[in-house]
Amino acid sequence: MRKVFVSYSRNNLDVITQLVEDLQAIGVNIWHDQTLTGGQRWWDNILSNIRDCDVFIFALSPESWESEACRSELAYVVQLGKPILPVLVSDGINLNLLSAPLNEIQVTDYRLRDKGAAFSLIKALNATPLAASLPDPLPTQPPVPVSYLGTLKERIDSSTTLGAQEQSLLFLELEDAIEEGRSPVEIRELLLSLKRRDDLLAKVAIRVDAALKELEEKKAPAKAPAKKPRFEVQPTVAAPPRDGVSSAAVKRPGLNDFAPATNLCPECHIQVQAAWQFCQGCGHPLKANLPVSPSANDPLKKIPGSTSRRYMCTPDDAPQLVYDLKAWLDSQGFDTQQVNADDESLLLQIKKRGGWRDFVGMATSLNILFHQSDDMLTVEIGAGKWVDKAAVGTVSLFILWPLAITAGMGAWEQMKMPDKIFDFVGSRLACR
Numbered sequence: 001m002r003k004v005f006v007s008y009s010r011n012n013l014d015v016i017t018q019l020v021e022d023l024q025a026i027g028v029n030i031w032h033d034q035t036l037t038g039g040q041r042w043w044d045n046i047l048s049n050i051r052d053c054d055v056f057i058f059a060l061s062p063e064s065w066e067s068e069a070c071r072s073e074l075a076y077v078v079q080l081g082k083p084i085l086p087v088l089v090s091d092g093i094n095l096n097l098l099s100a101p102l103n104e105i106q107v108t109d110y111r112l113r114d115k116g117a118a119f120s121l122i123k124a125l126n127a128t129p130l131a132a133s134l135p136d137p138l139p140t141q142p143p144v145p146v147s148y149l150g151t152l153k154e155r156i157d158s159s160t161t162l163g164a165q166e167q168s169l170l171f172l173e174l175e176d177a178i179e180e181g182r183s184p185v186e187i188r189e190l191l192l193s194l195k196r197r198d199d200l201l202a203k204v205a206i207r208v209d210a211a212l213k214e215l216e217e218k219k220a221p222a223k224a225p226a227k228k229p230r231f232e233v234q235p236t237v238a239a240p241p242r243d244g245v246s247s248a249a250v251k252r253p254g255l256n257d258f259a260p261a262t263n264l265c266p267e268c269h270i271q272v273q274a275a276w277q278f279c280q281g282c283g284h285p286l287k288a289n290l291p292v293s294p295s296a297n298d299p300l301k302k303i304p305g306s307t308s309r310r311y312m313c314t315p316d317d318a319p320q321l322v323y324d325l326k327a328w329l330d331s332q333g334f335d336t337q338q339v340n341a342d343d344e345s346l347l348l349q350i351k352k353r354g355g356w357r358d359f360v361g362m363a364t365s366l367n368i369l370f371h372q373s374d375d376m377l378t379v380e381i382g383a384g385k386w387v388d389k390a391a392v393g394t395v396s397l398f399i400l401w402p403l404a405i406t407a408g409m410g411a412w413e414q415m416k417m418p419d420k421i422f423d424f425v426g427s428r429l430a431c432r
Contacts, residue, residue: 001027001028001029002028002029002054002055002131003029003030003031003052003053003054003055004023004028004029004030004031004053004054004055004056004057004125005030005031005032005049005050005052005053005055005056005057005077006019006020006030006031006032006057006059007032007056007057007058007059007064007070007073007074008032008059008061008064008070008089009059009061009063009064009067009070010185010186011061011063012059012061012063012064012089012090013185015059015089015090015110015111015113016032016059016089018113019057019059019087019089019110019113019121020032022118022121022122023121023122023125026122028125031049031053033046040144042144043144043145044141046069046073047076047141047142050073050076050077050080050082051080051134051138053082053131054082054083054130054131055082055083055084055085055125055128055131056073056074056077056082056083056084056085057085057086057087057125058070058074058084058085058086058087058102059087059089060086060087060088060089060090060093060102060107061088061089061090061092061093062090062092062093063090065093068145069145072142072143072145074101074102075142076139076141076142078101079135079139080134080135080138080139081131081132081134081135082131083128083129083130083131084101084102084105085105085108085124085125085128086102086105086107086108087107087108087109087110087121087124088107088108088109088110088111089110089111090111091111095107106124108120108121108124152170152173152174152177152190153190153193155170156170156190156193156194156197157193161199161331162197162199162200164201164204167194167199167200167201167204168204170194171194171204171207171208171211174187174190174191174194174211175211178211178214178215184215184218187215188212188215191208191211191212191215192212194208195208195209195212198324198327198328198330198331199327199328199331200328201328202423202424202426202427202428203427205427205428206427306367306369306380306381306382307380307381307382307418308378308379308380308381309378309379309422309425309426310376310377310378310379311376311377311379311425311426312375312376312377313372313375313376313377314375315372315375318370318372318377321377321425321428322338322346322348322370324428325348325368325421325424325425325428326338326348328424329350333352334350334351334352335350335351335352336348336349336350337349337386344371344372345369345370345371345372346369346370346371347367347368347369347370348367348368348369348370349365349366349367349368349384349386350365350366350368350417351365351366351386365383365384365386366381366382366383366384366417366418367380367381367382367383367384368380368381368421369381369382379421379422379425381418381421381422
């Protein structure tokens with residue numbers, strides 16, 4: 001069976017996936033680029049598969065016709081003398097205005113994607129002539145095309161630390177790509193790559209998840225609107241006066257007597273649905289994802305002079321949360337060490353990299369204590385002395401009291417580190 005190469009735009013990925021499945025069902029050896037990347041190695045691999053193919057399918061659409069990569073592939077295959085099979089996969093193409101070589105070849109219509117379209121495709125493929133031997137010497141390879149999304153991916157996957165400005169700029173460019181109608185599959189992959197970065201700021205992570213949520217909702221089929229209103233005021237019938245009381249004195253139900261049918265975001269006050277975890281307008285966490293205020297039944301604090309908050313967090317999510325927090329602190333210039341406590345709590349200590357600041361005669365760190373109880377995670381933050389991890393091994397919680405340095409907490413509060421850490425934890429949990 002001959003080997004087939006498919007040149008296409010990722011904006012048409014859905015129809016290309018079905019086209020590939022139709023051909024593979026009859027045993028066709030088919031290759032199409034499935035990686036979202038760029039660079040010389042990526043391009044060399046594509047050109048190598050073009051040289052190895054017996055038939056070159058050009059998936060014709062407005063997007064592929066305007067694609068620099070697709071046009072370069074087409075020009076290269078013409079120089080190689082490979083058989084070309086143009087297949088129309090989308091509306092918006094005027095076949096009478098096609099330039100060479102496609103205006104010289106019969107175009108196969110695959111837009112309906114039904115059995116008739118599949119049969120026409122297979123018939124056209126079988127009718128293509130055999131491929132001639134490769135020319136010697138080979139033609140000059142076309143240069144690597146500049147890929148807009150490929151460039152974005154290289155920036156997102158960069159090993160260097162991304163600052164707040166660069167992260168925000170990347171997200172804005174991805175938003176622009178969504179508005180321009182670029183492939184939702186590719187945009188989703190790029191958003192997920194950005195979300196996996198260890199140095200991702202909490203406020204950017206919220207916006208990334210809001211964008212992912214929006215993409216998922218666009219992908220899902222629209223639900224039919226409800227025929228009945230969400231609440232309904234029943235008409236009242238005036239009752240005859242009783243015991244001298246006129247009907248005017250009888251209170252009739254009004255709109256204010258009914259509970260509102262929709263919820264509003266507490267931050268931007270737009271309408272939100274009950275199932276949403278965060279606002280799609282501003283990214284503000286909603287409902288159960290907000291930190292839970294401590295109740296009177298909470299256990300006593302384990303670190304004197306500390307502040308604590310509670311979050312909805314499963315035991316399975318807690319280790320990843322701690323890992324993300326450590327990575328973020330590292331990107332902010334802090335050293336961290338993780339110590340297990342004897343009550344199954346976890347102590348994370350941080351100090352500013354490049355030297356210790358002395359308070360009240362001792363070097364001060366910031367203690368972050370994580371305590372899990374069912375699906376509730378308590379995070380407690382206070383100042384304290386840096387623990388010699390090698391010497392103590394597991395920390396007994398009672399030694400945190402003499403190690404605590406409440407006077408040193410002021411410097412950390414001036415840096416707003418406790419608030420920043422609480423915000424990071426809350427935002428990460430809201431995003432999961």
